[in-house]
Amino acid sequence: xxxxxxxxxxxxxxxxxxxxxxxxxxxxxxxxxxxxxxxxxxxxxxxxxxxxxxxxxxxxxxxxxxxxxxxxxxxxxxxxxxxxxxxxxxxxxxxxxxxxxxxxxxxxxxxxxxxxxxxxxxxxxxxxxxxxxxxxxxxxxxxxxxxxxxxxxxxxxxxxxxxxxxxxxxxxxxxxxxxxxxxxxxxxxxxxxxxxxxxxxxxxxxxxxxxxxxxxxxxxxxxxxxxxxxxxxxxxxxxxxxxxxxxxxxxxxxxxxxxxxxxxxxxxxxxxxxxxxxxxxxxxxxxxxxxxxxxxxxxxxxxxxxxxxxxxxxxxxxxxxxxxxxxxxxxxxxxxxxxxxxxxxxxxxxxxxxxxxxxxxxxxxxxxxxxxxxxxxxxxxxxxxxxxxxxxxxxxxxxxxxxxx
Amino acid sequence: xxxxxxxxxxxxxxxxxxxxxxxxxxxxxxxxxxxxxxxxxxxxxxxxxxxxxxxxxxxxxxxxxxxxxxxxxxxxxxxxxxxxxxxxxxxxxxxxxxxxxxxxxxxxxxxxxxxxxxxxxxxxxxxxxxxxxxxxxxxxxxxxxxxxxxxxxxxxxxxxxxxxxxxxxxxxxxxxxxxxxxxxxxxxxxxxxxxxxxxxxxxxxxxxxxxxxxxxxxxxxxxxxxxxxxxxxxxxxxxxxxxxxxxxxxxxxxxxxxxxxxxxxxxxxxxxxxxxxxxxx
Numbered sequence: 001x002x003x004x005x006x007x008x009x010x011x012x013x014x015x016x017x018x019x020x021x022x023x024x025x026x027x028x029x030x031x032x033x034x035x036x037x038x039x040x041x042x043x044x045x046x047x048x049x050x051x052x053x054x055x056x057x058x059x060x061x062x063x064x065x066x067x068x069x070x071x072x073x074x075x076x077x078x079x080x081x082x083x084x085x086x087x088x089x090x091x092x093x094x095x096x097x098x099x100x101x102x103x104x105x106x107x108x109x110x111x112x113x114x115x116x117x118x119x120x121x122x123x124x125x126x127x128x129x130x131x132x133x134x135x136x137x138x139x140x141x142x143x144x145x146x147x148x149x150x151x152x153x154x155x156x157x158x159x160x161x162x163x164x165x166x167x168x169x170x171x172x173x174x175x176x177x178x179x180x181x182x183x184x185x186x187x188x189x190x191x192x193x194x195x196x197x198x199x200x201x202x203x204x205x206x207x208x209x210x211x212x213x214x215x216x217x218x219x220x221x222x223x224x225x226x227x228x229x230x231x232x233x234x235x236x237x238x239x240x241x242x243x244x245x246x247x248x249x250x251x252x253x254x255x256x257x258x259x260x261x262x263x264x265x266x267x268x269x270x271x272x273x274x275x276x277x278x279x280x281x282x283x284x285x286x287x288x289x290x291x292x293x294x295x296x297x298x299x300x301x302x303x304x305x306x307x308x309x310x311x312x313x314x315x316x317x318x319x320x321x322x323x324x325x326x327x328x329x330x331x332x333x334x335x336x337x338x339x340x341x342x343x344x345x346x347x348x349x350x351x352x353x354x355x356x357x358x359x360x361x362x363x364x365x366x367x368x369x370x371x372x373x374x375x376x377x378x379x380x381x382x383x384x385x386x387x388x389x390x391x392x393x394x395x396x397x398x399x400x401x402x403x404x405x
Numbered sequence: 406x407x408x409x410x411x412x413x414x415x416x417x418x419x420x421x422x423x424x425x426x427x428x429x430x431x432x433x434x435x436x437x438x439x440x441x442x443x444x445x446x447x448x449x450x451x452x453x454x455x456x457x458x459x460x461x462x463x464x465x466x467x468x469x470x471x472x473x474x475x476x477x478x479x480x481x482x483x484x485x486x487x488x489x490x491x492x493x494x495x496x497x498x499x500x501x502x503x504x505x506x507x508x509x510x511x512x513x514x515x516x517x518x519x520x521x522x523x524x525x526x527x528x529x530x531x532x533x534x535x536x537x538x539x540x541x542x543x544x545x546x547x548x549x550x551x552x553x554x555x556x557x558x559x560x561x562x563x564x565x566x567x568x569x570x571x572x573x574x575x576x577x578x579x580x581x582x583x584x585x586x587x588x589x590x591x592x593x594x595x596x597x598x599x600x601x602x603x604x605x606x607x608x609x610x611x612x613x614x615x616x617x618x619x620x621x622x623x624x625x626x627x628x629x630x631x632x633x634x635x636x637x638x639x640x641x642x643x644x645x646x647x648x649x650x651x652x653x654x655x656x657x658x659x660x661x662x663x664x665x666x667x668x669x670x671x672x673x674x675x676x677x678x679x680x681x682x683x684x685x686x
Contacts, residue, residue, distance in 0.1 A: 009507070012589075016503035017515070019496040020563055023556035028522045030537065031530035062533075062540035194424055197417045209421055211669055215428050218661065218668040221617035224640065225657035229431045229438075239434075239454050271431065279675050286677075325523075332526050335619075359528050372532065379529035386524035394517055 032383065034060050039089055039376030043080035048370070051079030080373070089377035096166040105159040112154055115146025137308060169378070172352050172361045179266065179357055180330045184323060186270050191277025196311075198278075199285045210282075217275035227339030230268040231255070256345050258354030265337050265355050272336065273326060277319075284318035285311070324393045328386060334359035358382060432661065439464055439654035464655035474631045475638070475656055482635040485547050486615030489554040493611040494604060496555065497562035502592060504563065505570035506578075516567070519560045528620065535624040545632065549625050554618060558611045565610075565679065569603030570596065605671050606678030616664065635660055 037060040041047075050057050052064035057080075083089065096102060119139045126132040126139070150156075163170050197203065198210055219226050233239045234254035241251030254260045292310050301309070334357075337343070343356035343364065352361055362378055365371045437453065440460040452458055468475045503509075504516060534553060543549030573596055581591035597604075619636040626632050633641070639660070642653045671678075 010509070013503050013507050013509050016499040016507075020500035020519075020559050023496070023552075023559050024519065024522065026537070027534060027553060027556035028525065028530070028560075031533040032522070032525050034533035034536075035525075035529060062537045065540065190424075193420065197420060200417070203417065209425070211672055212425050213428055214668060214672065214675065215432055215665065218665045219432050221613050221664045222636075222639070222657045222660050223617070224619070224636075224643065225435060225653070225660075226431055228643075229434050232434075233431075242454070271427065275428075279679055283675075283677060283679055328524055332528070334528055359526060362526065363528055366529070366532075375529060379526055382529075383525045386526075387521050390521045390524050391517065394520065 035376045035379050037376075038080075038372055039378075039380050040082050040086045041080045041373050041376075042083050042088075043372040043376070044370055044374070047078045047080035049079050051081065054079075054081065056082065083373070089374050090381070092374065093167065093169045093377055093381065097163075097170070099166075101162055102166045105162040108154045108159045109156065109163070112147055112150040112156055115143045115150065118146070119143025135308065168352050168361065169381075172356055172358050175352075176331055176333075176357045179262070179333070180327055182266055183269050183273075183330050184327055186266065187273050187277045187326060188319065188323070190270060190274040191281050192315075194274070194278045195281035195285055196307075199282060213278055214275040216271050217279075220272045223272070223335050224339050226272075227268060227336045230264070230271070230336075231340045234260075234264045255341060258345055258347065261341055261345055261355050265333075265340055268336055268340060269330065269333065273330075276326070277322060280318055280322045281315060284315050288314050320393070324390065327393075328390065331386060332359050333357055334363060338363065435654050435661075436658055438650060439658045441651055441654075464651040465659075468652055468655050468659070473638075473642070473652065473656075474633075475659075477631045478633055478635045478638040479659075481547060481632065482616055485550050485554070485634060486612045488551045489558070489615040490608050490611040492551065492555045493558050493562050494608050497559055497566055497607065498597070498604070500559075500563045501566035501570055502596075504567045506575070506588070506592065506596075516564070519563060523560055531620055531624065534621060538625055543625070545626055545628075547626070547632075550615075550618075550622055550634070553621055553625075554611075554615045557618075558614045561610060562607045565607050566600065566603050569600050569678065573599050602674035602678030604678075605674040609667060609671055612667070613664065616660075 037056065050061040050064055052058045052061065058064040085091070097106070119142060123136045123139050126134075126136070160174065163174065194213055198206055198213070203209075216226075235241070236251075236253045236256075238254075240254070244251040252260060254264055288311065292314075293306055296306050296310060337355055337357055337360050341353070341355040343353035343360045345354050347354055356364070362375050365378070366375045434454065437455075437457055440457055440462070441453070442459060442461045442463060467473065504512060538544065538549040538553065543552070577599075578586075578588070578591040578595050581595045582588060586594065617636060618634075619640060622634045623637045623640065626634065626637065630638070630641075639653065639656055642649060642656065668675075
């Protein structure tokens with residue numbers, strides 16, 4: 001913007017951003033620092049209280065700060081201290097990964113994913129050419145087939161079994177990644193299908209349908225209630241099974257079967273989230289100039305060509321940020337899963353249940369066994385993982401570029 | 406644009422009907438449960454799962470008039486969510502304005518930082534947040550929740566508003582500046598009124614955060630009963646020994662309805678006001 005510069009400008013900018021910055025520092029950055037500190041301590045059921053005479057504790061623990069000292073909790077338990085070695089919690093969580101067996105398994109898994117990376121590079125290469133011999137869809141398909149072939153050759157299920165033995169951490173992490181990988185494409189497909197239909201101008205009752213389709217979004221405010229409803233649909237005597245009985249089929253016990261229970265929490269999450277995708281896509285569809293389609297029709301394009309060559313590429317900038325945000329929230333899915341399955345069905349004693357995603361696992365650990373220190377380490381590992389993933393996707397999507405750059 | 410053939414039309418309506426059932430049935434189920442006598446969420450009467458074979462206002466009567474301080478909870482939540490919305494819009498608008506209209510060192514890094522910081526698992530941040538609020542003396546104080554919720558929603562609000570401001574041509578404001586406005590004045594008088602859809606959507610999300618949050622509220626205001634927020638109160642009902650599901654369902658319906666009405670009212674803004682990433686043409 002023109003007209004001013006120097007000290008006055010800097011001061012104004014600071015004034016505008018300061019409230020946001022302070023809020024974020026206190027409620028987002030501070031908890032991260034605090035958790036990082038706690039992750040190096042033995043805080044837990046037997047060491048619950050802060051010891052304000054220790055330098056590090058007195059810095060991180062708010063009740064140790066001079067102005068709040070009067071309110072410091074004075075319990076009877078042992079105070080927590082920094083562990084020796086200080087990385088003890090991390091070693092307990094992921095230590096077993098660093099055995100020869102697990103490393104080999106991890107390497108095999110990564111090798112099996114190489115075709116996807118290759119497909120991406122090949123597509124980028126073709127994008128720079130004037131014409132492409134095969135469409136990007138075919139390239140991706142080839143990549144996926146490559147992954148499946150490699151998975152078969154490298155005995156991937158066996159490698160996963162080895163990784164799973166390296167601790168609960170990997171069981172829940174791999175499962176959660178799988179959950180995200182299933183949910184996100186479903187969000188997109190359901191959202192895209194509905195948006196495309198609702199965007200056609202000659203559809204009767206368009207407004208009414210648009211209103212109906214966002215109802216789950218509004219209902220997600222009372223996620224607990226709606227999740228209980230979803231749970232009831234899939235109970236043994238629930239709606240689905242009673243309907244199945246009408247046509248003479250004995251329905252399965254959905255929530256006692258690990259695969260089916262997983263499918264149920266996917267379905268419930270799709271119900272909550274597709275309106276968001278649909279709305280984002282509808283908004284983006286309306287900004288595509290109709291001339292583009294008219295020009296394509298003159299060139300003899302069919303609807304598939306128009307979808308893959310005009311609509312999808314132009315949707316990309318709007319859909320990618322939504323995907324990034326949803327991936328993070330889906331990865332951190334807690335309330336819905338907790339209400340529907342509480343992590344069940346059980347997979348055996350002392351092992352995370354079949355629908356125990358990372359946050360469900362963390363919640364159980366914190367609030368049922370009070371393992372604060374251990375979970376602090378868990379949170380830090382999750383954070384580093386998601387942080388890197390977010391930064392990478394931001395680089396790919398370039399959504400931070402302003403409108404005038 | 407394209408004109409659809411009859412076959413495509415039929416297919417479109419089939420998909421729409423299925424999607425409508427998918428979208429509405431769970432909510433409809435909750436409404437049915439709210440009118441069922443006997444305090445059960447569930448029914449084994451197949452017909453009763455789809456149409457109101459029995460209907461009673463008893464659950465609503467109990468929630469509103471007898472026993473439960475439901476109206477009090479609603480007032481608490483309205484206050485917290487309402488104040489959160491106002492504070493959030495003011496704070497986020499000023500930050501979004503700076504991010505969109507000024508060029509300064511660390512602008513892009515700041516935006517990335519805001520988004521990436523969201524990657525920290527929320528459930529695990531609860532303990533330090535609650536400790537902090539307790540330490541500064543905001544335990545059992547609705548203002549503590551207002552402050553916390555505002556900072557929860559700030560990232561989304563700032564990003565969304567910044568994205569929308571980016572789509573408003575700066576020429577308009579520059580014209581205002583030629584006519585003698587300062588940059589801030591021209592923004593307030595010209596830019597802000599144009600951003601109404603984004604403001605509406607952002608406000609809606611801020612409100613929903615305050616209206617629906619449970620975990621922190623249950624830690625900060627655990628008692629007394631009359632000071633609880635809606636969600637904490639509803640959870641309390643859901644955790645009683647003999648869960649009065651009918652009451653719970655009636656309460657849930659009354660919680661959804663206001664949000665639903667606001668949603669429907671703001672529907673026309675939703676598509677244009679949601680501009681994550683600022684990519685609109």
